[in-house]
Amino acid sequence: MTTTYGPIGRLGRYTATHFRTVALGWLLVAVVLGFFAPKVEKALSGAGWEATGSESVAARKAIDQNFQGLSSSALMVVVHSPTQTTKDPAFQRVIASTEATLKADHRVKNVVAPRPGTSISRDGHTAIVQAGAAADANTMVRAADDLKTKLHRLQGDGVQVSLTGASGMWSDFNTANRTAMMKSELFSWPVTMVILVLAFGSLVAAGLPLMLTILGLMASAGTLYLGTKVLDISIWAMNFALMFALALGIDYALFIVMRFRAALFGTHEPVEDAVAETMDTAGKAVLFSGVTVLISLTAVMLVPSPAFRSMALGIMIAVIFILAATMTLLPAVLAKLGPKVDNVSLPWVHQGEHRSARFAAWGERLWKHPLAFGAIAVVVLLALAFPVLGLKTGMPSIKVVPTSDSSRVGYTQVQQAFGKGAPGAIQIATTQADAARVTAIAKADPGIARVMPAMPGAGGAALVQAVPGADPSSKAVGRTIDRLRGALPQGALVGGSVAENHDLETLLSSKTPLVIGVVLILGFLLLLVALQAPIIAALGVATNLLATGAAFGIARLIFQGGHGSGLLGFEPQGFLDAWGPVFFFAMIFAISMDYTVFLLSSAKEHWDRSHDPKEAMVGAVAHSGRVVFAAAAVMVAVFFTFALSGPLPPKEMGVILGVAVLLDAFLVRLLLVPVLLRLLGKWAWWLPKPLARILPDVRFGHA
Structure with a gap:
C-alpha cells in the first residue's frame, strides 16, 4: 500500500533524498552569517530601558539639546577621599586629571567642574565631575565601558575615582551579566552533555541538538549584528537567544530523533520513508510548537520599549533558525546517518523503543486514579501560586550591580555626601x-x-x-x-534616570494585561487549529496559567521576601523587577506550549487512529512522556545554572524559568493534563460542526 504524506512529510522526504543540497544551503548560511557573528557583542546596545514616547524621554532629548548633554545619559564621576578634601593638592590633581580624561573623549560634549553648594559636599571629602553626553544613551554606555578603567587608574594618595550615574550603572551591570552568562555556559554545557547522552542513549544522537544549537547561534548572532546597522538591539537579545537556541534545539531534536528511531528500527521502513513519517508526525508537532513560541514572543512587541522589543526579536530570530534547521537539516542528517544514529550507544539502549513501558505504566496508573492524582497536582500548584497575590514589582535598583563595581561605590558615596535621593535627581x-x-x-x-x-x-x-x-x-x-x-x-x-525608570514601570504595568491576554488568545487559537478540539485546547492554555502562577509565587518568596537569598548569593530588593511579569510570562508560556503541543499532538494522533479515549491518553504519555521528561531535565539544568552566578536579573530569570519548567513538565504535562484527558473522555476531542467547517484539517498521523 502506498503511504500518503502531507506537506511536512513530503518536505522530509525531499531533504532525505537531497542531502547535499540541504547541507550546502546551511553551510552557506553558516559561513555568511558566521562571518558577522564575532562582531555582535560590541555592536549590541547597553541601554534601551525606556518607555518610547514618554515624557521622561522627551525631557532627556530637550536637556541634551539645550544643556550641553547634561541629561540622564551624562557621565557622573565621583572623586572621594576619607582623609583629604578638595582643598588638598592631591585631591585637586585627581579632579584635574579626571576632567582632562573626560574632555579627551569625543563622546563628551562638555565637562562641568565640581562647585561648592551643588557638587562638592559640605565636608569637602566628595566632589562630582559631570560630563555632558555628545551621543545617544547607548553610545554613552559604551563610553562608560571605555572610560571607567582609565578613570580608575587616576586614583591614588588616598583619593578614589568612581564612574557612576545611569550610563555607568548600565555599563557595570552589562559587564557583570556578560561574565555571569559565560560562567553559566561553562556550568551548563557539561551538565547538558551528560543529560543528552542519557536522554538519547547514544553519543551520535546526542550530538544532533548541539549541531542545531551551534548553527542557530551562529546564524542568530550574525543576523543580530546586521540588525544593529538598522536599529539599536539590546545585549540581552543575544543572552536570551543563546538560552532559547540551546533549549529548543534539544527539545526539537529529542522529539524528532525519538520518532525517527521508532520508524526506522521499530517498523523497519526504508530510511527515506522513516524520515518522511517522522516529519509528517513529530515534524508537524515541532512546527506548531515553534509557531506557538514565536506567537508568544510577538506579543512582547506590544511593549513600546527598545530593550523589550529587541530582546523578543533576538529570541524570535534564534527560534526561526532552530526551527528551520530542525525542519530541513536535521531530517537530512538523519537520513544520511540511518542506523548509525545509534552508534556509540549506552548498553541499555534498545533500538526502536518509541513507546516507553515505564511511562505507559504511569499512564495506566493515572487512568485508574485520576481524581486522587489530579487533586494533588491542583492543590500543590494553587498553594505555590497563592503568594503571587502579594507580588510587588519595581525597576532594578543599584543592588543589581556588584558591590565592588565603580557605579555602586560612587552611588553610595553620593548618597552619604549629598543625601539619600541625590543619585536620582x-x-x-x-x-x-x-x-x-x-x-x-x-x-x-x-x-x-x-x-x-x-x-x-x-x-x-x-x-x-x-x-x-x-x-x-x-x-x-x-x-x-x-x-x-x-x-x-x-x-x-x-x-532624569529616576523618571525614566518610573515611566517604564508604569508602561509595563499598563501593558502586562494586554500582553497576557494576547498570548492566551493566540495560544488557544493555535492549539485549536492543531488539535481540532476546543475543550482540550482551552484547558491546555488554562493549565499553563497554573504553572506560571506557581513559578511567580515562588519568585515572590525568593526575590521579594528574600528566602534563600544567602544560598543564591544576592541582596533582595523587596520586589521583583518590573519587566519580569510581562517578559517571563511570554517565555514561560512559550516553553509550556512547547510541551503541550508535544503531549497533545501525540494524544490527537492516537485518538484519530483509535477513537479510544484510554488509548489516546495512555498512548500519549507512553510515546511523548520520555521526551517531555528529558527535555525538561535539560531545560531545568540550563536555567538553574543562570541562578548560580552573576547579578540579580539573570538569577530571577534562571529561577523563575527553571521552576516554571519543572512544575509544568512534571505536575502539569505528565500529571494534570493526562488526568483531564481521562476525565473528559471523548469530550476532549469534541468539535462542533460549524467550527469543523472553518478549521483546516490537521492530522498528526499519516495515511
Whole structure:
C-alpha cells in the first residue's frame, strides 16, 4: 500500500533524498552569517530601558539639546577621599586629571567642574565631575565601558575615582551579566552533555541538538549584528537567544530523533520513508510548537520599549533558525546517518523503543486514579501560586550591580555626601520665564529634599534639578514625580534616570494585561487549529496559567521576601523587577506550549487512529512522556545554572524559568493534563460542526 504524506512529510522526504543540497544551503548560511557573528557583542546596545514616547524621554532629548548633554545619559564621576578634601593638592590633581580624561573623549560634549553648594559636599571629602553626553544613551554606555578603567587608574594618595550615574550603572551591570552568562555556559554545557547522552542513549544522537544549537547561534548572532546597522538591539537579545537556541534545539531534536528511531528500527521502513513519517508526525508537532513560541514572543512587541522589543526579536530570530534547521537539516542528517544514529550507544539502549513501558505504566496508573492524582497536582500548584497575590514589582535598583563595581561605590558615596535621593535627581526642563514658579512648586513638594538653582540653557530654556528625599528606587519617588507632573505649568517636562525608570514601570504595568491576554488568545487559537478540539485546547492554555502562577509565587518568596537569598548569593530588593511579569510570562508560556503541543499532538494522533479515549491518553504519555521528561531535565539544568552566578536579573530569570519548567513538565504535562484527558473522555476531542467547517484539517498521523 502506498503511504500518503502531507506537506511536512513530503518536505522530509525531499531533504532525505537531497542531502547535499540541504547541507550546502546551511553551510552557506553558516559561513555568511558566521562571518558577522564575532562582531555582535560590541555592536549590541547597553541601554534601551525606556518607555518610547514618554515624557521622561522627551525631557532627556530637550536637556541634551539645550544643556550641553547634561541629561540622564551624562557621565557622573565621583572623586572621594576619607582623609583629604578638595582643598588638598592631591585631591585637586585627581579632579584635574579626571576632567582632562573626560574632555579627551569625543563622546563628551562638555565637562562641568565640581562647585561648592551643588557638587562638592559640605565636608569637602566628595566632589562630582559631570560630563555632558555628545551621543545617544547607548553610545554613552559604551563610553562608560571605555572610560571607567582609565578613570580608575587616576586614583591614588588616598583619593578614589568612581564612574557612576545611569550610563555607568548600565555599563557595570552589562559587564557583570556578560561574565555571569559565560560562567553559566561553562556550568551548563557539561551538565547538558551528560543529560543528552542519557536522554538519547547514544553519543551520535546526542550530538544532533548541539549541531542545531551551534548553527542557530551562529546564524542568530550574525543576523543580530546586521540588525544593529538598522536599529539599536539590546545585549540581552543575544543572552536570551543563546538560552532559547540551546533549549529548543534539544527539545526539537529529542522529539524528532525519538520518532525517527521508532520508524526506522521499530517498523523497519526504508530510511527515506522513516524520515518522511517522522516529519509528517513529530515534524508537524515541532512546527506548531515553534509557531506557538514565536506567537508568544510577538506579543512582547506590544511593549513600546527598545530593550523589550529587541530582546523578543533576538529570541524570535534564534527560534526561526532552530526551527528551520530542525525542519530541513536535521531530517537530512538523519537520513544520511540511518542506523548509525545509534552508534556509540549506552548498553541499555534498545533500538526502536518509541513507546516507553515505564511511562505507559504511569499512564495506566493515572487512568485508574485520576481524581486522587489530579487533586494533588491542583492543590500543590494553587498553594505555590497563592503568594503571587502579594507580588510587588519595581525597576532594578543599584543592588543589581556588584558591590565592588565603580557605579555602586560612587552611588553610595553620593548618597552619604549629598543625601539619600541625590543619585536620582529629578530633572525638570522648562522655560526661563517659568523657572521661578517651577522651583517654588518643587520646593513645596513634601517628597523633595533639596532644589538646585535654575540653570539657564539655549533658546530661553531652563533646567531645575530637584533631589528627592527617598532612595531613587523607592515607590515614594514615583509618587513625587506624579505629583510634580500634576502641579507644574504646561510645557514643563519631568525627566532624569529616576523618571525614566518610573515611566517604564508604569508602561509595563499598563501593558502586562494586554500582553497576557494576547498570548492566551493566540495560544488557544493555535492549539485549536492543531488539535481540532476546543475543550482540550482551552484547558491546555488554562493549565499553563497554573504553572506560571506557581513559578511567580515562588519568585515572590525568593526575590521579594528574600528566602534563600544567602544560598543564591544576592541582596533582595523587596520586589521583583518590573519587566519580569510581562517578559517571563511570554517565555514561560512559550516553553509550556512547547510541551503541550508535544503531549497533545501525540494524544490527537492516537485518538484519530483509535477513537479510544484510554488509548489516546495512555498512548500519549507512553510515546511523548520520555521526551517531555528529558527535555525538561535539560531545560531545568540550563536555567538553574543562570541562578548560580552573576547579578540579580539573570538569577530571577534562571529561577523563575527553571521552576516554571519543572512544575509544568512534571505536575502539569505528565500529571494534570493526562488526568483531564481521562476525565473528559471523548469530550476532549469534541468539535462542533460549524467550527469543523472553518478549521483546516490537521492530522498528526499519516495515511
